[in-house]
Amino acid sequence: xxxxxxxxxxxxxxxxxxxxxxxxxxxxxxxxxxxxxxxxxxxxxxxxxxxxxxxxxxxxxxxxxxxxxxxxxxxxxxxxxxxxxxxxxxxxxxxxxxxxxxxxxxxxxxxxxxxxxxxxxxxxxxxxxxxxxxxxxxxxxxxxxxxxxxxxxxxxxxxxxxxxxxxxxxxxxxxxxxxxxxxxxxxxxxxxxxxxxxxxxxxxxxxxxxxxxxxxxxxxxxxxxxxxxxxxxxxxxxxxxxxxxxxxxxxxxxxxxxxxxxxxxxxxxxxxxxxx
Amino acid sequence: xxxxxxxxxxxxxxxxxxxxxxxxxxxxxxxxxxxxxxxxxxxxxxxxxxxxxxxxxxxxxxxxxxxxxxxxxxxxxxxxxxxxxxxxxxxxxxxxxxxxxxxxxxxxxxxxxxxxxxxxxxxxxxxxxxxxxxxxxxxxxxxxxxxxxxxxxxxxxxxxxxxxxxxxxxxxxxxxxxxxxxxxxxxxxxxxxxxxxxxxxxxxxxxxxxxxxxxxxxxxxxxxxxxxxxxxxxxxxxxxxxxxxxxxxxxxxxxxxxxxxxxxxxxxxxxxxxxxxxxxxxxxxxxxxxxxxxxxxxxxxxxxxxxxxxxxxxxxxxxxxxxxxxxxxxxxxxxxxxxxxxxxxxxxxxxxxxxxxxxxxxxxxxxxxxxxxxxxxxxxxxxxxxxxxxxxxxxxxxxxxxxxxxxxxxxxxxxxxxxxxxxxxxxxxxxxxxxxxxxxxxxxxxxxxxxxxxxxxxxxxxxxxxxxxxxxxxxxxxxxxxxxxxxxxxxxxxxxxxxxxxxxxxxxxxxxxxxxxxxxxxxxxxxxxxxxxxxxxxxxxxxxxxxxxxxxxxxxxxxxxxxxxxxxxxxxxxxxxxxxxxxxxxxxx
Numbered sequence: 001x002x003x004x005x006x007x008x009x010x011x012x013x014x015x016x017x018x019x020x021x022x023x024x025x026x027x028x029x030x031x032x033x034x035x036x037x038x039x040x041x042x043x044x045x046x047x048x049x050x051x052x053x054x055x056x057x058x059x060x061x062x063x064x065x066x067x068x069x070x071x072x073x074x075x076x077x078x079x080x081x082x083x084x085x086x087x088x089x090x091x092x093x094x095x096x097x098x099x100x101x102x103x104x105x106x107x108x109x110x111x112x113x114x115x116x117x118x119x120x121x122x123x124x125x126x127x128x129x130x131x132x133x134x135x136x137x138x139x140x141x142x143x144x145x146x147x148x149x150x151x152x153x154x155x156x157x158x159x160x161x162x163x164x165x166x167x168x169x170x171x172x173x174x175x176x177x178x179x180x181x182x183x184x185x186x187x188x189x190x191x192x193x194x195x196x197x198x199x200x201x202x203x204x205x206x207x208x209x210x211x212x213x214x215x216x217x218x219x220x221x222x223x224x225x226x227x228x229x230x231x232x233x234x235x236x237x238x239x240x241x242x243x244x245x246x247x248x249x250x251x252x253x254x255x256x257x258x259x260x261x262x263x264x265x266x267x268x269x270x271x272x273x274x275x276x
Numbered sequence: 277x278x279x280x281x282x283x284x285x286x287x288x289x290x291x292x293x294x295x296x297x298x299x300x301x302x303x304x305x306x307x308x309x310x311x312x313x314x315x316x317x318x319x320x321x322x323x324x325x326x327x328x329x330x331x332x333x334x335x336x337x338x339x340x341x342x343x344x345x346x347x348x349x350x351x352x353x354x355x356x357x358x359x360x361x362x363x364x365x366x367x368x369x370x371x372x373x374x375x376x377x378x379x380x381x382x383x384x385x386x387x388x389x390x391x392x393x394x395x396x397x398x399x400x401x402x403x404x405x406x407x408x409x410x411x412x413x414x415x416x417x418x419x420x421x422x423x424x425x426x427x428x429x430x431x432x433x434x435x436x437x438x439x440x441x442x443x444x445x446x447x448x449x450x451x452x453x454x455x456x457x458x459x460x461x462x463x464x465x466x467x468x469x470x471x472x473x474x475x476x477x478x479x480x481x482x483x484x485x486x487x488x489x490x491x492x493x494x495x496x497x498x499x500x501x502x503x504x505x506x507x508x509x510x511x512x513x514x515x516x517x518x519x520x521x522x523x524x525x526x527x528x529x530x531x532x533x534x535x536x537x538x539x540x541x542x543x544x545x546x547x548x549x550x551x552x553x554x555x556x557x558x559x560x561x562x563x564x565x566x567x568x569x570x571x572x573x574x575x576x577x578x579x580x581x582x583x584x585x586x587x588x589x590x591x592x593x594x595x596x597x598x599x600x601x602x603x604x605x606x607x608x609x610x611x612x613x614x615x616x617x618x619x620x621x622x623x624x625x626x627x628x629x630x631x632x633x634x635x636x637x638x639x640x641x642x643x644x645x646x647x648x649x650x651x652x653x654x655x656x657x658x659x660x661x662x663x664x665x666x667x668x669x670x671x672x673x674x675x676x677x678x679x680x681x682x683x684x685x686x687x688x689x690x691x692x693x694x695x696x697x698x699x700x701x702x703x704x705x706x707x708x709x710x711x712x713x714x715x716x717x718x719x720x721x722x723x724x725x726x727x728x729x730x731x732x733x734x735x736x737x738x739x740x741x742x743x744x745x746x747x748x749x750x751x752x753x754x755x756x757x758x759x760x761x762x763x764x765x766x767x768x769x770x771x772x773x774x775x776x777x778x779x780x781x782x783x784x785x786x787x788x789x790x791x792x793x794x795x796x797x798x799x800x801x802x803x804x805x806x807x808x809x810x811x812x813x814x815x816x817x818x819x820x821x822x823x824x825x826x827x828x829x830x831x832x833x834x835x836x837x838x839x840x841x842x843x844x845x846x847x848x849x850x851x852x853x854x855x856x857x858x859x860x861x862x863x864x865x
Binding site (some may be wrong): 036192215226229230232235 | 497500501504505726728729730732734735737738739740742766767768769785789828830832
């Protein structure tokens with residue numbers, strides 16, 4: 001089991017606010033919390049990069065800006081321009097969304113070149129590639145990771161938080177296995193509490209993109225009083241991507257892929273009897 | 277002195293005397309205030325359990341070191357032995373009475389003796405006046421509060437009883453600031469037994485803060501956390517506590533018809549969403565509270581406060597009633613007459629099942645919304661069958677030979693979460709120091725709402741540790757004294773830091789948890805002396821023997837035997853549920 005203290009945990013957190021309706025007040029609060037807790041970055045939309053950089057000056061907290069967010073379907077040059085401008089405004093890290101449609105179409109060169117353009121435009125800034133795993137099969141996740149590394153990205157990341165579902169341990173584990181120990185894996189989307197965070201770290205996440213950062217850190221302070229009890233496992237369906245397959249939100253083929261895995265799973269009968 | 281006013285006054289209503297109860301710094305640090313210090317003082321004053329209605333019994337009104345400071349700090353705790361359960365009991369209420377009492381210069385007010393005729397107390401400028409209340413005896417709680425304000429100050433905050441308390445109904449509430457209630461356990465009946473109609477408190481003095489800058493920063497941090505948390509920042513504000521109706525119903529653990537079902541088909545019609553679109557006039561809030569979970573409502577004929585979640589359930593699904601107006605007006609009646617809505621509704625439900633089973637001749641039918649308010653009124657005044665409802669469900673069911681039909685623990689009625697749907701909640705009910713209460717250890721937080729982490733509600737492993745931990749944290753919050761809803765937005769570290777900035781005392785997380793454990797163990801010691809043992813740490817047989825056939829909690833029963841021994845071990849209690857000598861020594865008890 002991984003030892004996790006408060007210092008380590010806060011430095012794994014990208015304290016995140018990406019809602020379209022969040023204004024300067026929310027960003028100011030985000031920065032204030034990040035400064036007070038010592039989170040690694042604040043992760044925000046590009047329009048607030050300069051504002052956040054000024055708020056965080058001298059704090060040691062970095063600014064991470066998202067690019068091509070949340071769909072990843074814009075043009076290569078637009079993504080590159082967005083990244084360049086974010087870095088000029090103070091971003092030390094860039095979280096870009098991969099072109100999910102191109103990946104699913106098998107246009108792998110296009111995907112790789114898209115990422116490479118952002119990496120080059122970001123200069124010294126570290127680039128993370130958001131795969132949006134909820135729209136991909138396991139095989140596509142592996143390919144997405146490989147293309148990201150080949151294009152020079154230093155991190156792969158699970159989700160935007162705006163897709164069908166967020167980060168699951170199974171996906172993080174697969175991503176870690178694919179990229180190896182030298183590349184970062186960021187879990188993001190739907191991480192609400194310490195236990196969610198813990199599971200993802202155990203699965204191989206080295207960074208967490210979360211809005212509930214304060215609650216997660218507070219959760220760690222409770223965890224120490226009954227560590228085994230808090231982490232007592234539950235039926236795995238609660239954190240399995242196959243269980244969350246959703247025809248309304250996923251492409252038909254991806255839905256069918258996950259549904260098939262779910263139907264073949266030995267936990268399904270227990271889940272249906274007692275939990276559904 | 278930072279955090280505390282440094283004065284607790286004891287008034288003997290029979291002996292016409294007053295004195296200060298000295299409390300040293302170490303005792304304050306070990307028990308804080310509110311529930312903790314109240315339990316400590318009560319145990320010292322009445323170490324041998326006595327009749328709660330005896331003149332010698334003490335009734336304590338307690339504030340805490342955070343009272344009158346940050347958000348939600350207007351609360352107070354009433355401590356005594358419950359006439360309903362016979363256990364130690366503290367009952368908590370919101371509003372602003374706590375802040376007013378502390379602002380009047382007191383950390384606590386202890387009432388003993390019995391006045392020869394009705395009296396009320398007026399607390400101001402550090403003094404306590406005993407005044408004649410003959411003219412207001414018999415008034416309901418709303419008229420009483422208004423009358424006492426006219427007799428004292430329009431700015432005074434008033435806590436009082438209504439006819440139910442005067443008539444010693446075993447679950448009579450103390451009402452303050454219009455419709456806020458110290459509802460559970462019958463503390464209002466003890467006021468009635470003492471001929472004490474009301475207490476008016478006129479604040480003015482501020483609580484001294486040790487670290488003003490740190491306090492300001494912490495208060496701002498708490499503001500942000502409350503705003504950001506989806507429960508405190510959104511759900512409770514928009515929909516009130518009744519936001520839980522649909523949530524708990526969807527989990528198949530919304531008790532229906534005296535806990536014979538876990539899904540109420542008409543739940544939507546009594547939900548927070550329905551209240552918001554039909555009866556709601558505006559949200560209402562306690563002292564310095566940005567959440568504002570209260571609901572000011574209006575029916576066609578009346579207006580008032582409520583209903584909140586437990587009441588919606590107690591007068592709704594529990595009785596098979598889906599008429600939101602009838603539920604709301606029964607709530608108004610309880611507020612005015614001074615009754616605990618949970619025990620009131622649960623006892624009516626028990627009577628309905630007794631009638632259905634043939635054990636009770638009195639006609640009590642499921643879904644009879646038309647008679648609901650009448651039953652409440654009859655109970656408060658002890659009229660007709662109301663005199664039997666006034667006993668609570670345990671005594672009522674026993675009287676008619678079907679004790680198993682009372683859905684209670686240690687005599688207190690279980691509220692609106694069926695324990696078959698959450699094993700931790702079941703353990704929490706069974707081991708609660710005041711009986712069937714959700715507030716001692718609100719396991720719904722982790723088991724249903726996923727806070728601070730999500731725990732599998734059907735798993736028993738690990739639950740003894742978590743239940744004990746949450747019970748201890750809750751005891752600390754009740755002693756600080758703050759609203760429990762802050763627990764959604766605030767962890768133990770934030771509470772610790774808040775106490776440090778106010779009192780200047782550096783309570784680490786560990787020390788705070790030890791305080792909670794000490795309080796819970798002290799309550800247990802009292803209950804042991806009052807005759808409660810392992811055999812009382814249980815639930816009605818229904819929860820062990822009867823499964824739901826539908827809903828998300830179907831095919832489940834409570835597995836208490838898998839958890840109770842582990843719980844005692846975590847607590848350092850022996851196999852009969854008595855704290856061991858080693859535990860007492862470790863806690864300094």
